[in-house]
Amino acid sequence: MHVPDGFIDAPVSAATGVVAASAIAVSLRGARRELDERTAPLAGLVAAFVFAVQMLNFPVAAGTSGHLLGGALAAILVGPFTGVLCVSVVLLVQGILFADGGLTALGVNITDMAIVTTVASYAVFRLLVKVLPRSRRSMSVASFTAALVSVPAAAVAFTLIYAVGGTTDVSLDKVATAMIGVHVLIGLGEAAITALTVSAVIAVRPDLVYGARGLQQRLKLRVNGVLVDAPASTGARTAPVAARTSRRTLWLTGLATSLVLAGFVSFYASSSPDGLEKVAADHGLDKKAAGHAAADSPLADYGVKDVADARLSGGLAGVIGVGATAVAGSAVFWTVRRRRMREVSPASTAVENV
Amino acid sequence: MTPSLEVAGLAFAYPDGHQALFGVDFGIGRGERVALLGPNGAGKTTLVLHLNGILSGGAGTVTVAGLPVNRRNMAEIRRKVGIVFQDPDDQLFMPTVREDVAFGPAAAGLRGPELEERVDRALAQVGMGAFKDRPPHHLSFGQRRRVAVATVLAMEPEILVLDEPSSNLDPASRRELADILRSLDVTVLMVTHDLPYALELCPRSLILSDGVIAADGPTADLLADDALMRAHRLELPFGFDPRSVTMGA
Amino acid sequence: MGAGHAHRLYRHGHSPVHGLPPHTKLAAVFTFVVVVVSTPREAMWAFGLYAVLLGVVARYARVPVGFLLKRLLIEVPFVAFAVLMPFVAEGGRVDVLGLSLSVNGLWGAWNVLAKGTLGVAASVLLASTTELRELLLGLQRLKLPPLLVQIASFMIRYGDVITDEMRRMRIARESRGFEARGVRHWGVLAKSAGALFIRSYERGERVHLAMVSRGYTGTMPVIDEVTATRAQWSYAFALPFAALVVCLLGWFL
Numbered sequence: 107m108h109v110p111d112g113f114i115d116a117p118v119s120a121a122t123g124v125v126a127a128s129a130i131a132v133s134l135r136g137a138r139r140e141l142d143e144r145t146a147p148l149a150g151l152v153a154a155f156v157f158a159v160q161m162l163n164f165p166v167a168a169g170t171s172g173h174l175l176g177g178a179l180a181a182i183l184v185g186p187f188t189g190v191l192c193v194s195v196v197l198l199v200q201g202i203l204f205a206d207g208g209l210t211a212l213g214v215n216i217t218d219m220a221i222v223t224t225v226a227s228y229a230v231f232r233l234l235v236k237v238l239p240r241s242r243r244s245m246s247v248a249s250f251t252a253a254l255v256s257v258p259a260a261a262v263a264f265t266l267i268y269a270v271g272g273t274t275d276v277s278l279d280k281v282a283t284a285m286i287g288v289h290v291l292i293g294l295g296e297a298a299i300t301a302l303t304v305s306a307v308i309a310v311r312p313d314l315v316y317g318a319r320g321l322q323q324r325l326k327l328r329v330n331g332v333l334v335d336a337p338a339s340t341g342a343r344t345a346p347v348a349a350r351t352s353r354r355t356l357w358l359t360g361l362a363t364s365l366v367l368a369g370f371v372s373f374y375a376s377s378s379p380d381g382l383e384k385v386a387a388d389h390g391l392d393k394k395a396a397g398h399a400a401a402d403s404p405l406a407d408y409g410v411k412d413v414a415d416a417r418l419s420g421g422l423a424g425v426i427g428v429g430a431t432a433v434a435g436s437a438v439f440w441t442v443r444r445r446r447m448r449e450v451s452p453a454s455t456a457v458e459n460v
Numbered sequence: 461m462t463p464s465l466e467v468a469g470l471a472f473a474y475p476d477g478h479q480a481l482f483g484v485d486f487g488i489g490r491g492e493r494v495a496l497l498g499p500n501g502a503g504k505t506t507l508v509l510h511l512n513g514i515l516s517g518g519a520g521t522v523t524v525a526g527l528p529v530n531r532r533n534m535a536e537i538r539r540k541v542g543i544v545f546q547d548p549d550d551q552l553f554m555p556t557v558r559e560d561v562a563f564g565p566a567a568a569g570l571r572g573p574e575l576e577e578r579v580d581r582a583l584a585q586v587g588m589g590a591f592k593d594r595p596p597h598h599l600s601f602g603q604r605r606r607v608a609v610a611t612v613l614a615m616e617p618e619i620l621v622l623d624e625p626s627s628n629l630d631p632a633s634r635r636e637l638a639d640i641l642r643s644l645d646v647t648v649l650m651v652t653h654d655l656p657y658a659l660e661l662c663p664r665s666l667i668l669s670d671g672v673i674a675a676d677g678p679t680a681d682l683l684a685d686d687a688l689m690r691a692h693r694l695e696l697p698f699g700f701d702p703r704s705v706t707m708g709a
Numbered sequence: 710m711g712a713g714h715a716h717r718l719y720r721h722g723h724s725p726v727h728g729l730p731p732h733t734k735l736a737a738v739f740t741f742v743v744v745v746v747s748t749p750r751e752a753m754w755a756f757g758l759y760a761v762l763l764g765v766v767a768r769y770a771r772v773p774v775g776f777l778l779k780r781l782l783i784e785v786p787f788v789a790f791a792v793l794m795p796f797v798a799e800g801g802r803v804d805v806l807g808l809s810l811s812v813n814g815l816w817g818a819w820n821v822l823a824k825g826t827l828g829v830a831a832s833v834l835l836a837s838t839t840e841l842r843e844l845l846l847g848l849q850r851l852k853l854p855p856l857l858v859q860i861a862s863f864m865i866r867y868g869d870v871i872t873d874e875m876r877r878m879r880i881a882r883e884s885r886g887f888e889a890r891g892v893r894h895w896g897v898l899a900k901s902a903g904a905l906f907i908r909s910y911e912r913g914e915r916v917h918l919a920m921v922s923r924g925y926t927g928t929m930p931v932i933d934e935v936t937a938t939r940a941q942w943s944y945a946f947a948l949p950f951a952a953l954v955v956c957l958l959g960w961f962l
Contacts, residue, residue: 112824116747134854150863151913155906157864158871195861202735202844203836208828209742273750273820303906310907512922535924543922550915553866555842564923611923 108200109215109264111208118271123213129221130194136187140316149184153192156180159299160196174292175260177223178231178253179300182317183307186228193220218263227256231317245317246305253300257293261285462526463487464619464647465511471671472506472518480506481518482671488619493641493648495658495679498668499693504651507668508621511649512541525618539568542617546624548604552596557588557607560596564615582614583607586640602633606640619647626654655683655696659705667692680705720837725944726770727838730937731847733945738835740949744956745827750820752959756827762951763830770838780833781826841865866916871909878905 114122137149156176176196180189197215200206207215231252238244265282272281308315465488473479480503488494498504509515510522513529522529524540545551554560561579570578583589586606596604605625612620625641626634638661641648652658658665658679665682667675669692675682682688683702689695696702726734748755767777839847845865849858878901937945 110821110825111742111746111828113821119746130854130857134856137856148910148913148917150860151867151909153860153864154867154871155909157868158875158905191857191860192864195857195864198848198857199861199864202832203841208746208825209739209832210746210828273817306904306907307910509918514918514921535926538922538924541922543919545915545919545922547915550912551919553916553920563920563925567924567926615923 108197108207108219109211111210113208113273114211114214114267115271115273116210118267119210119213121213121271122217122267126194126213126216126221129190130216133187133190133194137185137191140185140188149188149192152180152184152189153195156193157196157199160200174296174299175219175223175257176296177220177260178227178249178256178296179303181224181228182231182249182252182300182304183315185316186224188316189224189228190220193224196220214264214267218260218267222263223256223260226259227252228317230255235317242305242308242312245308245315246301249304249317250297250301254293254297257289257296258286261289462490464490464492464525465649466521466523467507467510468521468523470507470510470518470520470522472510472515480671481510483520484668484671484673486666486673486676488647488649490647491645492664493650493662495662495665496649496651496668497653497655497658497665497682497692497694499653502668502692503671504668505623508543508623508651511619511621512538512543535568539564539615540618541621542612542615542619543621544605544608544612544623544625546627548601548608549597551608551611552604555595556593557583557596557599558592560607561611561614564611568615578614578616582610585613585644586610587636600633602629602636605629605633605637609637609640613644613646617646619649620644622648622650622652624652624654625650626652626657653694655694655702656700656705659683659702667694669693719840720772720776722771722838724770724838726766726834729945730850730941731839731843732850733937733942734835734839735844735847735851737945737949738831740946741831741952742828744949744952745831746824748824748956748959750816750823752962753819753823755955755959756823758955759827759952760830762948762955763827763834766834766948770834772834772837776837777830777833780837781829863913867909867913871905874905874908 156179159174159176159179175193177189177193180192183189184192194216197207197212197220201209201212201215231248234248234251235244238247262282262285265278265285268281269278304315304317467484467486470481470484471479472481484503484507496504496507506515510518510529511524513522513531513534516529524537527533527536527540529537552560554563558579561582562575565575565578579592580589583592586609588603588606588610591599591603591607596607599607609620609622609625622641625637629637634657638657641650641661648662650658650662662679665675665677665679666673667682667688674692675685675688680702683696745756745759748759767774836844842862845858845862848861849855882901
């Protein structure tokens with residue numbers, strides 16, 4: 107999904123550049139809360155890992171392949187703000203060093219691959235963690251779903267940017283279908299990897315997973331055979347108080363993001379059956395986005411193309427999406443649980459299981 | 461004179477519930493060289509990480525040169541306690557030897573010629589002055605360990621803590637490192653299960669077992685006590701008799 | 710073990726381009742790409758001139774043409790996309806060799822190909838004449854927030870660790886006859902990624918403990934300052950400036 111130079115016109119590139127820069131500025135502020143002195147290198151490691159998984163190309167149907175985005179993983183492991191920074195750094199280095207993704211398209215790339223993935227996935231993740239019972243399983247399910255949503259969300263964002271500032275005249279319909287279709291599949295792969303990685307890390311080192319900070323229990327100390335409660339400030343290995351105070355902000359951000367995303371998605375759910383052209387779409391954006399804030403799955407555009415009524419189409423796709431997610435989620439989650447029984451040393455067994 | 465290190469009633473459990481330390485007490489005087497012996501899983505590494513406040517939050521206190529280890533004193537404590545980790549690859553993370561050795565003093569605010577001078581002195585102490593501009597990962601393992609020691613010496617610590625300093629060294633590098641450690645005028649706490657090395661370098665030893673100090677005394681006496689050694693899963697290499705060795709400096 | 714002082718894209722040399730301070734090169738390349746992108750696509754000759762300009766820089770930097778061309782291969786996916794464009798785009802059509810092609814699609818393909826290729830070539834030149842560490846120092850000089858520079862430097866450091874682990878795991882997989890071919894193999898890839906992460910995570914943590922033990926508090930101490938003279942700046946900006954002249958000509962001619 108790395109956009110090269112010249113693919114998106116100059117005004118939109120500049121605009122997304124501004125969006126990216128301000129999002130990074132916000133993240134820098136936010137990251138100060140997420141990062142204690144222990145986690146900056148971990149953020150670097152996550153960035154390196156995201157870099158690596160972006161090189162891992164997935165064989166998708168019909169000879170195409172796509173790569174993972176890693177935004178969901180970063181958000182869950184080091185927090186959403188730091189996550190945005192990690193993926194942005196990856197894109198920056200890829201652009202400068204590997205010429206992967208144009209330098210002038212950096213804003214576009216950061217907006218759809220760093221910001222949209224991270225924010226969307228973390229919103230979903232937080233929501234699920236709130237709703238589901240507090241356990242490691244829920245963490246796996248939540249990571250799976252978060253990652254699953256993040257990739258098509260990025261594809262939708264890309265399509266939207268393309269709709270506004272694409273320099274080529276390929277119809278929006280084709281771009282949207284190709285992008286979102288392929289990326290729903292990639293999303294499944296991303297979801298599997300994210301869920302497995304997160305649950306593997308939680309199993310071994312729960313203290314390292316930002317999203318699982320709420321899972322930790324209070325320390326007990328046994329001093330000379332007597333059980334003593336650990337002091338309230340439990341030091342370096344437990345969640346800093348700041349993380350708790352920022353929860354409300356996270357919630358609000360998450361809610362706002364879901365609304366915005368739902369708006370984007372419903373726009374596509376309605377524009378696609380009509381086969382609107384680019385210009386028309388530009389004009390239709392405002393009124394349609396406001397109308398169908400109910401559709402909640404990026405699958406919306408994809409599944410039910412032939413249904414004429416946009417609202418109905420969105421709803422149906424949502425149902426299909428949720429169903430598929432639930433099935434896939436429970437499958438992975440079941441495997442993960444079985445796996446974990448055997449996983450004394452995940453590093454060695456996972457390779458052996460190959 | 462205040463002792464270099466005092467540990468009192470130190471207990472700690474990891475977040476996963478595993479408790480590693482159950483009330484550790486000991487003190488080390490200035491200029492002493494002490495070995496901390498113990499089987500795998502005795503809590504040696506956990507203890508080391510408490511000495512400069514990387515781990516904290518359990519019960520008990522650690523005091524370095526009269527300064528308690530707490531959040532407020534952290535910068536000062538980390539300058540005073542120099543930890544050399546087991547794997548030099550973990551310790552050396554800068555592109556050149558010079559920058560790696562400069563890292564600690566620079567983090568403490570040193571700049572310019574003063575910094576250069578500190579780097580040169582530390583490298584000279586470990587005999588690595590000629591490798592200043594080489595990337596650390598191009599050095600041999602023994603050389604890397606010596607550079608790792610230099611990175612810590614550059615901070616002019618009150619106490620030098622070495623985690624398994626002799627591991628993976630060939631006999632020559634092992635001897636060279638011993639010579640270097642003997643030449644230093646600094647308090648040393650050496651964590652090891654290389655018992656001959658402990659005997660060679662440290663007049664006094666502590667045995668950490670099941671999260672408490674099980675024994676504290678002259679190294680030669682501890683190693684000669686077969687029952688004590690067996691009780692704490694410590695074994696001398698085949699054919700090594702501590703009674704037949706005369707203590708070095 | 711990666712200190713990342715050199716990377717495989719870097720080509721060691723002592724040319725005038727190698728010697729320029731990294732931040733001047735970064736700024737110059739970025740400006741150049743901006744200029745290229747804002748050139749009208751109809752001015753085909755302008756893109757030819759840009760290519761010549763880059764050729765001159767490559768000559769000064771003593772980067773062989775073959776090396777440059779090989780590194781341009783990263784662009785292939787987009788070339789594939791660009792080739793498809795005339796077939797799928799909308800608008801008026803022309804017949805070329807019996808194929809019906811979209812005029813807009815042809816222009817679009819040309820636009821993406823020309824600008825994309827020039828952008829890639831400029832980045833490749835930058836990467837092959839600048840060491841990784843210098844690039845980071847340059848970014849720092851250009852006022853990239855320190856936290857980002859820090860994440861980037863750690864990323865590069867861990868990059869080697871991870872690629873090493875990844876290579877070992879791939880060899881382990883392939884020596885047992887595994888090859889990722891389709892959806893069926895996702896599970897294997899996913900599991901490898903999980904294991905990879907744990908391995909690197911624990912390594913990273915050990916490194917971090919070592920850093921914290923030496924007084925690291927979240928910012929890398931600056932050991933070497935990078936500065937650029939006015940002459941170096943103007944030297945570096947010769948490229949984007951020449952490009953700007955071409956671009957303006959492209960708009961007004």
